[in-house]
Every structure is written in structure tokens, then in C-alpha cells.
Amino acid sequence: MASFKIAAAAALAAVSMAGAANAQEASRWFVHLGPAYVDPVESASMTAGGAPVAGANVSIDGRWTLEGEIGYFVTPNVAFAVAAGLPPKFNVDADGTLAALGRAGTMTGGPAGVLVQYHFNPEGRFQPYVGAGASFLIVFDTEDAALNDLEADSAIGTALQAGANFMVNDRWGGFVDVKKAYVGTIAKANLGPTPVRAKVKVDPLVFNAGLTYRF
Template identity: 30%
Template sequence: MHKSLLSAAALALAVVAPLAHAHTEGDIILRAGAITVNPKADSSSVKVDQGPLAGANLGGKATMSSDTQLGLNFAYMITDHVGIELLAATPFEHDVKLKGTALSAANGKLGSLKHLPPTLSVVYYPLDSKSVFQPYVGAGINYTWIYDEHVGSSASAAGFDNFKAKNSWGMAFQIGADYMLTDNILINAQARYIDIDTRATVENNAVAPGTRAKVNVDVDPFVYMVGVGYKF
């Protein structure tokens, strides 16, 4: 009798309390959290490309600071194992510094810039769709829109102005994992490598009229995000 009652109770709980199913075809997943862009910033030397000093190699290199913003993921599951995902974020802002150049006035903080890094990826989830733990890998394409470049106060006082940086197209790769807390709510962690290459230029008419220097920068950041999500 007791065994029958226990079996009946277990069956009732199984019916009433549904499993926290993970991702299945047609699901829409929204994730939000803190996202950090950590540039590697491997650059060429700084060279003068315009003006009477054109061709001069000033040496040195450029570096960029990290920044953390609000990250957003929008994903749509094409099948139980394959999805399309868009990465978005509030604008990142980075300080740009020059070091080791032959022109001492150029060393230090040159200025800052902002960028938006929308990235569209195809992601693959290898585990069964009923698993509450869902690791995944992905690859896609990134477009980095760079804007609001401006020189810092010290660089401006040294005669630098008209700081510009080119936008970038590149590949992006990611790994990540979702853990389903309920049928709709999840926690997420992810890491990405994004190929971002830009060319920055800055003018300095105080050195010589028409002088412009350039530097090629492989930003190539590692991008980390931790957050929560909701599955529709």
C-alpha cells in the first residue's frame, strides 16, 4: 500500500513539475550581461605618411585599454542543435596610447575612441536538447564601427589633432555555455576572439605643416561575457 502511494506521488510530481528543457527548434533566446573587450593591440611602428617628413619611421607602437559594457545576445534556433546569434552592446570606449616613438611629444595618451561591434554567428549545441547544460561553439563575421575619435588634452597641447581610425570587417569565433535554471530562465558565460584590424591617423601641424602619422593596429580582442537569459 505504501509503495503504491509513493509510486503514485512520484508519478504525479513528474506530471506536474515539467523538466527544464533546453534549446529546441524555433526558440528565441535573449541574453544580457557584463561584456568586456580586452584588446591585444599588436601594432606596426608609427610612420609619417604625409607632409615634408613623409617616409620617416618614428618607431614605437600603439596600445588600447580594455572596457566593460552591457552586452546583449539575440539567438534563434534553426534546429535543436544549430542557431543564429547576433551580438550587440552599448558603445565601448578605449584610450589609445603611443609608446617608444622617436617623437617624445607623441608618447603617452594620444586620445580615445568609441566603437560598436555587431557580430553575426552560427552556433552549434552538441548535447541533447533536453540537457539543462548546453555548451556551444560558434563562428561568424564582425563589423566594428569606430567613431567619436578625439585627441586628449595633453596631445592637443602638443599640436595633435584630427585623430581618425578606420572601421573593420573580420571573423569571430566563440565558445560558451547556457545552464537552464527553469524552462525559460538561464545563466550564460561566453568567450570570443574577434579579428579587428584598423589604421589610425593623426595630424600635427606644429611639427611641420601638413604632417600626418599613421599606425596599423591589430586590435584582435578577447571578449568575455557573463549574464542571464530568457528563452521564449
Template identity: 30%
Template sequence: MKMASKIFTCTAAISALFLSPLSFSYEAGDFAFRAGVTLVEPDESSDRVEINGDTLSLAGGTSELGVDPDTQLGVTFEYFLTKNWGIELLASTPFTHDAEGQGELAGLTIAEATQLPPTLSLMYHFDQFGKFEPYVGAGVNYTIFFDEDIDSEAATALEGIAGLTGGDVELDDSVGLALQVGFDYHIDDHWLINASVRYIDLETEAEITFDDGTVISADVDIDPYVYTISAGYKF
């Protein structure tokens, strides 16, 4: 009887473990810090490149701009208002992107710029799946551009084609909507693994002003997808 009782108790404990998965979900007042690899992948479209307000045409065609991706360290800080609702701040090390010519300027790197994309989001976590905790979020992104420089290859080409020298590059900062889906997988009460995908509505105007006052410009919708894989700590 004692052996049967022990077997029954052990079986009940194992059943409870599998049928009622442990929950490590957040509580009001918790903080979560996450850090990992973040890829910014632009899904850009561009208006035609203009020179002094007119379409830039070198051989009867048109030109546009594209933007290369970049990977950096991304970090998030989230404060939980309730067990489901949190406020998250995204930060990162600076991303550097090349602006590439398309159309008549295809194959020519035009300029390089560095940006920081701080994003503040309101998050909702679904806590009914045990250790696996998916979430969605929406918020506001403010992208700051700096260290903009014309590429030496482009400077040489434009001087040879149109006699343009100098070249001061400026990209406008951007404010736009940010949407996010992702999940935390709780390893224990503190440590977790995270993956997320964001979409950021990011628009900017790029201008290159030359020594003689000539301005080459284009409006660019960068609209990047931001992919992150990270480790996190809850406290």
C-alpha cells in the first residue's frame, strides 16, 4: 500500500508538471532588460532625384536612391504597469547606412549616414502560455541622422559629370509610427530569450548642397523592418 501510495503521488506530481506548465509571467512593477543583435532592413522607396528642383537626368533617364541594411547591438528597457501591459524603450548602438544610386546612378554609392532610432512603445503581453509569452506593441519612433558624408566615388563622379565640387550632405530627422510583434521565452524566474520584429514608418529628405549652391535632393521612405534576437533579465 505504501508503494502504491508513493507511485500515485509521484504520478500526480508529474502530471501536474506537464498539465499545468509553470508560469514565469511578469507582474506589475517588474522591469525587463533585453540586449542582442538587431538588424535594420530598409524596405525603401524613393522619389526621383532632383537637381535644383528639376528631375536629375544624365542620359534621358531618371535616378532614385536606395538604402543598405546594417546590424548593431540593440537594447530594450520595459516597465510593467500590470502583468500584461508594459512601456518599452528601444535603444541601440548607432546604425550606419549607405545611400545607393538606382536607375542612371545604379552602382554608385552616393552618401553614408549614421542614425539612432529611439522608440517608445506600449506593449501587451499574452501570459496564458506558460514560459512562452508572445506580445504585440505600438508606439512612436524618432530617428536621428548624423555624420552624413558624401562618398568619395560619388564626389569624383559628380565633379566629372556636372563640375560639382564640395558636397555637404544632410538628412532630415524622422518621427513615425512603430509596430512590433515578438515573444519572451522564460528560462527561469529572471532569465529569458527574446525575438521580435518591428516595422517603423521612417521618411526623410536627403540633400547634397555643393559649393556653387547646386542642390541634389530626394525624398526617401526608408520604412525599415527591424529584427532582433536577444537575451533578457527580469528584476
């Protein structure tokens, strides 16, 4: 009878240890999901017919979207994450010496990122983190306005990130996050019969908040 009790206790301990290990393994993954505001910090240099256009610039308005991020902890403090959102449509207006043209066109797309993060307090309720990595400006579509035959290239740049999780329990919580991407695009179009080329720095700030889930 004593040997049966010892065996049962050992089995229970093994199951408990396995459950704890599985729970620890399961908590390596995390998801962030919530609304995000994409605020371009834009500037541009432009040529028309191959000649520089002095003082020409563009203005790109900010847009709300839904952003998600999924990550995996390779150590208790270090994680890899991929972030992307639903692509909003941005209005692109002529500015500077070309402001009289008004709406130059629209661009549908937005930033995405692949980041390495460091989490300072991964077992606590308050979990601040920072990250850095690659940013991607993905352009899905453009539409003409004052400019005709508008095209814009997708591009790769760099990104920085800072944020924090506020955990309610081991699985669920909330987060706030800000990312700064350094990325631009080359836009080509025609202004009447004149070919126009612009090198546009988009460099968006992305403010994001929502739900955290670890699994």
C-alpha cells in the first residue's frame, strides 16, 4: 500500500511538472491586436522633365487602421515579432511650391515590421519592452488626381519600437506601443505631358494599443 502511495505521488508530481513545462512552453508566443494610427512624417524632393523642382514637397495625412503583431520568446527576455496592419488609403497632396496642384493622388498601403524585442520584466504585471529591426513600406495601389499614371514603389527601411504590456493574468492583458519607421518610396507620374519623379521619405510614426494574449 505504501509503495502504491509513493508511485501515485510520483505520477502526480510528474504530471504536474509536465503541465508546468507545457504552460511555460505555451507562453512563449504572444499576440497584440488593436487600433493603430499611422502618422507619416513626410518630405520629398522632386524633378519634372529631369530638372529639380525647387521647394516642391508633399503632404500625406494620417490614417487609422487595425494592426496585429505576433511574436515568439527565444529567451525569457528576447523575442522576435512581426507586425502589420490593414492597408489604409492615404491622401497625397502637393505641397510647397506645388501646393496649388492640390491632391496629387492616393496611395493604399502601409508599414510592416520584423523586430527583435527586449522585454524587461516578462513575468511581472507591467512588462515594458523595446525593439528594433526592419520596416517595410508595402504599396498595394495608387490612384491619380492632379498627377497621371501615378506609381509608387514598395521599399525596405529600419524601425524602432517601445511599448509595454499590462497583464491581468498569465494569458491576457493590454498593451500600448509606438513604432518609428525610417522608410521612403520612389514615386513616378506625369503632370500633363511632363514626367515627374519624386523621392519621398514617409518615415511614419505608428501609435498602437489593444489586447495582449500569450499562448
